[in-house]
Amino acid sequence: MDERFIPRGVQRAPFWRFMAWIIPWFGVLLWGLYGASLCLYEGLNQTNMDNRFAFGLWIYLDLTVIAFGAGAFFTGFLLYIMKRRELQPVINTAVVLGLICYSSAIMVLMVDVGQPLRAWFTFWHPNTHSMLTEVTFCLTCYIVVLIIEYAPLVLKNRQFRNIPRFLVFEFELHKLMPVFAAIGAFLSFFHQGSLGGLYGVLRGRPFAFREELGIWPTTFFLFVLSAMAAGPSFVLVITRLVERLSAKRLVRQNVFATLGKISGMLLTIYLGLKSVDTLVWINGTSPSAGFPAFEYYQRASFGTWILFAEIVPFGLVPALMLLNAKVRNHTPLLVTAALLVLAGVTLNRFVLTIQTLSLPTLTFDPFLTYVPSWQEVATFAAVIAYGVLLYSISFRYLPLFPQEREIARIER
Amino acid sequence: MTITRSLVPIAGLATGLFAGWVVFPTVLYTTVDQPVQFNHAAHTGNGAGMSCQDCHALGQDGRFAGIPGIHQCAECHEEPIGSSENERRFVEEYVQQNREVPWLVYARQPDNAYFPHVVHVHKAKLACETCHGKHGSSSGLRPYEMNRISGYSRDIWGSSIAGIKSQAWDGMKMDDCISCHSVHNNDRACIDCHK
Amino acid sequence: MRTVTTARSRYGMVIDLDRCTGCGSCTVACSVENNIPPGTENVTERTGITWMRVYEADDGKSFPDTHSVFVPIMCQQCGNETPCMSVCPQNAVEVDPATGIVGQIPERCLGCRYCMAACPYHARYFNWWDPKWPAGMEAAMNPDVAPRMRGVVEKCNFCQSRLHTARERAASTGRTAIDPADYVPACVEACPQRAITFGDLDDSDSFVAALAAGDRAFRFLSRIGTEPKVWYLSSREWVRNLSDRVVARTRKENVRG
């Protein structure tokens, strides 16, 4: 039915199966859009956020998806700038994932702010001291870069390729790709860092506050590193997931191994720095602000296990696994390790966004908990549905995996 | 043929420019007539010889009284002065019924803007005309132009849709306040002018 | 050419916790003065707007040995590294150089709530709902203060409208400086126990400066280094120890503010 749009030489599921896959996700998207529109129309009273939990599920989601989306800039950086040609087979999928992650983060942010119609004030009256200004500027620029990076991919669609002008345009864009990759890497580097800085600068929240290195708090660098470690893992996990779902080999094993190796190396560096940072914070930063660090971990569900989990099972273990060549060549173990990396980053973002806000500051403050409302969850679900839909459509109609045809030919 | 082809984008451009520069301003503003006509010139200068402060006074505590209440008009206009229809209607509908006239104030800033007349008149020694132009010598009240979206009077934005200021008093946006304050005041803060 | 330089002051407040009875007059007077609308039906202490809020704090002991104190908390008007100001992406928060007042500009605010996460005193409040008064009650709104819209953050600004009024009064009498008696925030005026003192901390003759320099004075979370301009007084040591967490305290469970 839609064969004429499907890239040549690849097998795709019959149209009805594709629809059966798409429609439920589309339903989730609609439900989520309803929830989000309630928040826009009725106001943020539709959420369970409050004056103490000013940030909730959405900010947590933003920080996490943007960390995952780091695969896009980092793969581009490695491929175009560091000339790691072996990553060529996943660059397209990385770009799509990046676009999904970043665009959904921006969409959620638009629901999250109280006055979206005034959001452009940040560009008009920017406060250059604010990490959020940095994030906003970089995000906006980077989403443009991602669209530019995504455009040639769209133009590679079978039907578009019939238009000669598009072909020329795509070719020209391709020549420029290293430039965009460089810009993207630069922007991403900054906003990944600024997202970390977002909490690291909170002097009033000693749980999150960190000493400055240069003009940035240490979390700036830790976020960049952890995002760079998570990005390849995310690309790996998603590619593997798509392989399983479509029952096809899409890239060669060595690509997975490379992604795993990069992830593992960066995670190791990250862990080292994170440990140093944690020790400095426990023994210096926090007590000097009047907060004995052990107090943070005396609260109900937030014991020291959370710090331990972040560093050992979700840090050290996958790092060691990924540094081992045997593990990297054993797909199930490799995927497990990548999932652990992602879990670690997820946990890290959770700790920084949610735990920071639930911990009391004033001595007579209570410890607070927060459960998102269905509208928040729906918006969250909409983002996932949007991602699945965009990826599914891209996968079906665009040549995401250059190696796919080759592998299919060999296997046949 | 090529000429007609290249005409298409030019026509498009022209349409766009026309829509933006001519249609848009007319659609954006709606005009409302004042409830009654008022002749400033007849009251001031060579007319009745009154000054601005006679009607638009500053109170004891420095608060600007704004537009005078109907009781103040009634001091002279208990009975119609002259025979104009407007005057008769004014006296019958407002003065004699002791009803305030719902004037549409050209210079009215929104609730969140704070403008202390006394500070500008007493401390900065500004004349009324600096901000209000020749309103005091006008012989009638022009229709009030209201922005359909923001609800502001057009006088706040200024007569030019492009926001180009032709006179000091043409347009009183925040930027206009700032341009003067940045010259005369070292310590500026939003809360100086916002309430 | 700059012709006018406003006389600089550093407004501050001193609250005597030994006199506060937790009656809530300050909270209500503040809401009346600043056109804070009544809470909606399902509002809670976590979603409401109370620029001035009275907490009950205790010494952590259990019945019958508990000692409690009422602590009114509003924007502490941080003077150094003002946490909320530095994080606002679009300059909707500023520290007035002439008065030291930390101002929040609702018209500029986009409602990202980053400042609320940044404020350790929880003194910032978000408009979760549209501002709404019961029918007819708009007539009882303060004409000197503009109501805020849904989706923005607001907080105490030491009753800036009263500062405006005081400046007008000064200008009308030809004075350059305002009369301290003309500028008194609503909570200070409303406190039946006269527990709150307000004035210029830089004016060494002011009562507030003398109180802030006294032995009974302390500030909350002073070690964070934000230099708040709101001081608290108590002659009870355990109350003064509430200032910082590092003063070791055994916390009993579920202490509510």
Added chain:
Amino acid sequence: MQVTRRGLLKFAGASAAGILFSPLPWKLLDDIAIWTQTGPWIPKVPRGPLTTAFSTCALCPGGCAVEARCAGGIPYAMRAAVRHTAGRGALCPVGMTGHHLAYHPLRLSGASVIRRTSDQVETDSLSTQEAFDRILGALNTRPLATGVAVIDQRPGRTLSGQFRAFLAQQSPGYYIVPDDDRLRMHEAFSNACGKDGLSLGFDIERTATLLTIGTPVFDGWTRPARTAALLDRRHDARNPLKLIHADPRRTRTSVLADQWLPIAPGSETALVLGLTNIVMRDHPSLAARYVADLHTSDRRGMLDVLSLFTPGIVAKRTGIPVDTLEKVGSALAHRKPSMVIAGGDAAGPIDRDTHQAVAALNILLGSYGTPGGLLHRDELPMPATKMAAISTIGDVPDGSISLLIIDGEEMTCSTCWESIESKLSPDGHLVVSTSPFLTQLSAHADIVLPSPAPYETAAEVVGDPTDTVVSLSISTPLLPRKQGSVEPIELLNHLSGESVAMQELLKQRIALVHARGRGMIAGYQDGSGHRLSEFASADEIWSAFIEGAVWTSPPLHETPAHSYTLLGHSPNIVDRWAARAEGEPNGNGADGQVILLPTASSDAASCGRISPLMTKIYQESEVRPTRAHLVLHPDTGRRCGVDDGDQAVVQTESGSRHVTIRFSASLMPGVAQLSIGPDPNVSGKKSEFAGSDVFRNTLSRSPMAGVTAIVRRA
């Protein structure tokens, strides 16, 4: 020329570019941003000349002087008139928002008939004349041997006198006042002194040792100015005040007192008698002076019963250690002047026997008639003659009322509908309420005649009944009176066929005050005092009153009686007192059982309607508890199987209520505190009048005794 797709695209692209080079998108962006600031859904502030006006707050009898700031003649903020003698620059949060009540969403817009379904109260409007005629019809055609009654929520006003004069002409006519602690205290003292019609005030400003038995002195019990004076007295260099508060409940007064005696629920009589015992034992001179020398007629009986209240027994009963009791007793005996005050809580009065014991202890301590103790108040003259006797609802025979008028909003929760219901005639009755709003009592009426809201009419303020100084002032109207409101005097005129104006009656009373010549008139702005003789006529005083002046009269120096009956004349009081030596079972939380204690702020917010803005302290912060929160000790809560923040049901023999659990380790184990005050959260909703009364029929007991309740998770 042919229209092609490409041509159209080009045209559209070019016009888009053209628009970009015009102000349209940019100004639109700007205007939309401004629209978010000035949209029509954001209320506009009022405009108009700014003025100030002086008046008196009439929300409670405290009579604080207020200065209203007005815009265009309409008040927008209230503050205390600083230099005024009444108020002295202090206002409570309720008074600060008194001008909001006129806009209360539950305000009645005209005479209404009330329809009650199982869980709902609805109103149908009818004309004032119709309402008058129906009430007059009920008066004229009432069944034989049934009477007319007026429940006066705020006795002592000129209007109260008119009610009493009207009732005196009916047979029978019952004039009913709330059966509160003031009344019971006066009864107890009258019993002990053998004198009737006593009116006493508490001279707390000069007391050195003040023992309060559940009296919420820091919780709206009196004018804020007097509370401030109490705090000042703490720092008095010469004879500082020591405030000891006995109450099983943790309230603001418990927190702020110098010493909190957390007595077991229901043990207040034991505490008072135990302290009496200690005072008599350790200070025989006191005992001799007041009990022997002054020919106390019942010395023997008193001593016998006191022997049952040894410190050991009392310590066991109250849960207060023996040495603490001894110290309190010693402080009362030595740190003079000392005084014991009981009750005064909005949650209901303390029982009569306890008041008798408190009166005895006060007499023993020499507090009665001494500065710093209980002083005789001057009395306000009443212009009416031949008035019906003052009674309480308990004095009225069952089934004897066929027309009942409930005047005003309830100030305390001491009169509950259950106690009234049985007094209504089974052969038909009509209940009329005159309140601007539907409140707990008026919601039970058949017809409501909404009286004007505060500041809409010249209302009389008779002054704080706990004060030794008597005062009279007028709450000057600041707002236009709402169409459809009816002054109670208009109803009275219609029923009695007279036509007296309230203003004239007020002036008559002022003339009587003027004629007596006692007291001072304090000016409205500076509080400057003027002797009554400086005023030529009542009219002149009236004009001063309208500008916010107040008449005050100091306490009378009457010599105390020579002989007392410490046991009063109440039969079998000795037996009843003796029974109090034994403890009642305490709720220990097992099986979810607790002793439920009612709490309420005693100010005008206790039972009536409050400004919608009061959500700030009832709902948006934790300054005052609402009816929605049940507070208990964590141990108690856990034994009941509930945790902090849980939704739970609290059930007593008279009803149940859904609550949110709040833990507080500062509460006495085994008890649970529940507010009976307003809950803006349910204000005006079905649930407000429906089955909410877990304290029904139990408020006649002391609020400190509490009721047994079961708490379980919802």
